[in-house]
Amino acid sequence: MGEVREKRRIVLVPVPAQGHVTPIMQLGKALYSKGFSITVVLTQYNRVSSSKEFSDFHFLTIPGSLTESDLKNLGPFRFLVKLNQICEASFKQCICQLLEEQGDDIACVVYDEYMYFSQTAVKEFQLPSVLFSTTSATAFVCRSVLASVNAETFLTDMKDPEVSDKVFPGLDPLRYKDLPTSAFGPLESILKVYSETVNIRTASAVIINSTNCLESSSLAWLQKELQVPVYPIGPLHIAAAAPSSLLEEDRSCIEWLNKQKLGSVIYISLGSLALMETKDVLEMAWGLSNSNQPFLWVIRPGSIPASEWIESLPEEFSRLVSERGYIVKWAPQMEVLRHPAVGAFWSHCGWNSTLESIGEGVPMICRPYTGDQKVNARYLERVWRIGVQLEGELGKGTVERAVERLILDEEGAEMRKRAIDLKEKLEASVRSGGSSCSSLENFVNSLKMKNSM
Ligand code: UDP
Numbered sequence: 001m002g003e004v005r006e007k008r009r010i011v012l013v014p015v016p017a018q019g020h021v022t023p024i025m026q027l028g029k030a031l032y033s034k035g036f037s038i039t040v041v042l043t044q045y046n047r048v049s050s051s052k053e054f055s056d057f058h059f060l061t062i063p064g065s066l067t068e069s070d071l072k073n074l075g076p077f078r079f080l081v082k083l084n085q086i087c088e089a090s091f092k093q094c095i096c097q098l099l100e101e102q103g104d105d106i107a108c109v110v111y112d113e114y115m116y117f118s119q120t121a122v123k124e125f126q127l128p129s130v131l132f133s134t135t136s137a138t139a140f141v142c143r144s145v146l147a148s149v150n151a152e153t154f155l156t157d158m159k160d161p162e163v164s165d166k167v168f169p170g171l172d173p174l175r176y177k178d179l180p181t182s183a184f185g186p187l188e189s190i191l192k193v194y195s196e197t198v199n200i201r202t203a204s205a206v207i208i209n210s211t212n213c214l215e216s217s218s219l220a221w222l223q224k225e226l227q228v229p230v231y232p233i234g235p236l237h238i239a240a241a242a243p244s245s246l247l248e249e250d251r252s253c254i255e256w257l258n259k260q261k262l263g264s265v266i267y268i269s270l271g272s273l274a275l276m277e278t279k280d281v282l283e284m285a286w287g288l289s290n291s292n293q294p295f296l297w298v299i300r301p302g303s304i305p306a307s308e309w310i311e312s313l314p315e316e317f318s319r320l321v322s323e324r325g326y327i328v329k330w331a332p333q334m335e336v337l338r339h340p341a342v343g344a345f346w347s348h349c350g351w352n353s354t355l356e357s358i359g360e361g362v363p364m365i366c367r368p369y370t371g372d373q374k375v376n377a378r379y380l381e382r383v384w385r386i387g388v389q390l391e392g393e394l395g396k397g398t399v400e401r402a403v404e405r406l407i408l409d410e411e412g413a414e415m416r417k418r419a420i421d422l423k424e425k426l427e428a429s430v431r432s433g434g435s436s437c438s439s440l441e442n443f444v445n446s447l448k449m450k451n452s453m
Contacts (some may be wrong), residue, residue, distance in 0.1 A: 006448070009102065010036045011095070013111035013160050014082075015114075015134075016043045016066075017076070018246050018272035019350050020112050023134045023209045025108065025244040026236035028057060029415050033240065034444045036107065043083065044392040048244045059099065062090045076164035076273055077184035080114055080195060088117040095121045096143070107447050110207065115363075123202055128450055130443075131203040135351050137210045137218040137232065138379060139372035140198065142171065144225065151188045154204035155343055158187075162439075173382040180372045182351050200226060204450070207443065209234035209351070211434045213425040214358075214384070233440040236353040237334065239430040250328035253296050255337060258351050263416075266403055269298035270348040274369040280394045281313065287399020289320040293343075293407050296336065297327045306341070322341045337362050343416075344406040349376040359427075361388060361420035363412060365402045367394070386419040 010031050014024040025048060028038045039058040042049060043065035065087055105152060109129045110346040111118035122129040133140050155404040157176055163178040182190050194202040200206060210232050212219060223230045233239065281304055301309045301413045321327060336342060345357045354376045358368045359365050364387035366377035380387030388402050406412040430434040
């Protein structure tokens with residue numbers, strides 16, 4: 001009898017955006033360390049393929065996919081919808097080419113939940129597939145719940161201030177207004193996309209970049225509802241660090257941090273997509289200045305309306321900032337959060353930033369913009385109790401007070417203690433014997449079993 005060759009190739013399909021690329025590449029690293037070869041299928045927007053960090057990975061580009069300027073023109077939501085439309089056929093071509101060139105050695109296609117077009121090819125070539133969720137388990141639960149609500153009734157409820165402040169039945173402590181609706185598109189289309197992302201079709205499992213000590217009840221809900229194994233294997237940035245910044249990091253801020261007092265600096269970053277309003281930027285600058293605390297502020301080029309970078313802001317802004325602030329276009333965030341001078345993180349509460357901040361035991365000022373950031377902010381404030389959420393109009397007084405609460409008050413010290421406690425739990429979960437480490441091993445074993453049948 002001929003020897004049965006074990007299938008050892010894993011095909012990864014990331015969404016071409018920083019917050020999605022980072023965790024899927026980390027997952028690739030984790031699986032590579034378990035002996036799999038990794039093929040990453042990119043759209044034309046990604047640049048991670050040139051990174052030395054991934055020189056052992058094989059990269060393929062989906063022909064005719066969207067570019068970075070399409071993202072700018074369409075906005076994130078329409079970009080994703082269009083990407084799913086146009087990539088379906090070309091992804092099939094990619095997989096076909098891969099099978100021809102490498103033989104039938106694909107153990108599994110792991111696709112980002114927002115790259116649901118992958119399922120057509122997977123079905124056609126009868127390949128095992130796994131859905132990878134880069135958001136929190138709770139955000140996944142919310143999307144599943146929202147996928148089945150009546151859009152019209154929900155919209156009416158959301159517009160009623162009395163209802164929008166109420167806890168959504170079954171999702172305590174999330175209120176209607178904390179649910180991951182998005183500023184990037186009309187509610188009906190968003191709910192439609194959500195139903196695509198939570199529809200696991202022929203996927204045989206779901207991998208989540210989270211861990212039991214953060215979200216045990218949401219994970220249990222998913223395990224019950226999805227009827228396929230759910231593997232919480234995060235936080236991946238601790239389990240399998242793999243730098244994959246799509247933008248150039250300005251490391252001069254580390255030198256600036258080296259000169260600041262222990263635990264005194266507010267680090268401000270709103271992730272890779274959020275846009276700021278000019279009036280909010282000014283209120284933030286005033287509030288930070290009045291707080292008398294030093295701050296490191298990431299302002300992405302193009303994130304302030306009508307500005308290439310910060311040139312449209314009044315001179316007064318530069319004066320306020322130069323007194324005790326430092327601004328960069330993009331920072332080495334993990335290193336910043338790890339720096340002893342950093343006392344708090346003002347964040348939009350994207351899931352990666354949330355995990356990274358908890359992973360370094362840094363309490364947060366939460367100012368979510370859209371989507372799952374609102375879910376994460378509510379959990380940071382109410383469930384993990386390591387954050388303060390700023391809601392409604394942003395005023396300099398509120399900013400100043402929030403900074404004081406986190407950096408100077410006893411309340412902030414308590415939050416930091418809880419954050420450090422969580423950090424230790426996260427580290428334990430990815431160590432040998434920890435829940436996420438075991439979950440990854442179970443996933444790898446499940447692939448071996450499937451491929452040896
Ligand atoms: N990030 C970074 N430098 C910055 C700002 C952000 O490296 O100056 C990274 C951050 O570490 C995180 C990612 O960008 O891994 C942002 O992902 P997140 O899910 O927090 O937010 P998104 O960009 O998806 O809104």
